[in-house]
Amino acid sequence: MTITASIVLYHNDPLEVQEAVRSCLSSPLINKVYLVDNSTEDNFRSLANNERIEYISNAENIGFGAAHNLAIQRCVTSDYHIIVNPDIAFHEGVIEHLTAFMDQHPDIGLVMPKVLYKNGQLQRLCKLLPTPFNLFGRRFAPNRRWARQLNEQYELSFFQYDQIADIPCLSGCFMFVRNNVLQTLGGFDTRFFLYLEDVDLVRRIGHIARTVFYPHVSISHGYQKESYHNSKVLRMHMKSAIQYFNKWGWLFDRERKQINQDTLKKLTGKK
Template sequence: MTITVSIALYHNDPLEVQEAVCSCLSSSLVKRIYLIDNSANNNFRSFAEDERIEYHHYPENIGFGAAHNQAIQLCENSDYHVIVNPDIAFCGDVVEQLTSFMDQHPDVGLAMPKVLYKDRRLQRLCKLLPTPFNLFGRRFASTSRWAARLNEQYELAFFDYDQLADIPCLSGCFMFVRNTVLQELGGFDPRFFLYLEDVDLVRRIGQVSRTVFYPFASITHGYQKESYHNRKVLRLHMKSAIQYFNKWGWFFDRERKRINKDTLKKLMRKM
């Protein structure tokens, strides 16, 4: 069994990066960790002291998805590849549990564990496929009743995070992916520089296999909504949203409608 990991870096908190790297190294199943650094300097090179870590520096900042693609191209022979944010931490046998689950369910292409804030509060990262109303309404009209109602459904407000479930939109902060599927799809769409690249990839994985929320293992995630505080990042977020809907469809997306309807029906049935 060969498991590889990629972590894309861009002037991150060194302590958080160290914790993420150590978390991944704690599993003997992880054979290689690729640190793909988009920072202007190469200060994170010092993190590659362990023989299982490989460091690559791209100071021109090629983007989040493109950075991970550099690693994905290098690990075509691994069984599973884990896409990890630099503000992730975990202990115990998270990798082992997810490996065992994926081994037993060959129809699953992607699994995401339960994600918690550092104070152990739950992060509700299981969602439906987004509509333009979801993404733009929750950002610019979050206080309106119609946006709130749409957001409740989009974020699956009723969902019990203690049950295993097929979810069409999972967070990219920790993606445990069957590598044959990842290689078949070619990794991330590099047109998305930052934001929505994970939504796009999970949707493409969902076209060829199951995408599953796995509640029996948990990780912690810093999770800062930077686009709510930084105008430059907000513009990147908006650009990615436009690219996403240009690709998949704005208001007439039959596949999205079918997937969301089927997801709601299955989740309601479990309640």
């Protein structure tokens, strides 16, 4: 069994990064952790202090997906690869539990565990495939009734996060992926510099394997909505949204409509 993981860095909090690395190394199943640094300085090189860690310095910000792809290209023989955000932390046993679950279900290409804020509160990261009204409404008109109603459905507000479920849109903060699926797809679409690269990848995985939420183990995630506070990052977010809908379809996306309808039927039990 070979499991690899990658963490993309960009001027992050050193203590959070150390905790993310420690969490990965706590599992003997993870053979290699790739630290891919998009920072202008290689201040995190010192973390590569044992043979299970490989540090890759880009000396510039090449983007989230492109940086992860550098690691993905180095681990073609892995059984599983884990995409890990630098503000993630988890306890011993999480990787073993997820590995056993994936081993038992070869039709699953991606699994995401329950994700909690640092204070233990649930993060609602299971979603439907987004429409333009979902993304732009929740960002620019969050208090409008129509936006709230659309957002409740998009975020599956009724879902209790207490059951294993096929979900078409899962967060990229922690993605436990069957590596042959990841290699078949070529990793992330590098046209997305930042934001929605995970939505795009999960959707592509869904074409050839199941994408599943698994509630029986949890991880913690710092999760800061940076595009709500930084105008430059907001512009990146908007650019990625435009690229995403240009790729998959704006108002007319039959596949999205069918997938979302099927997901709602399965989760609600309604025909």
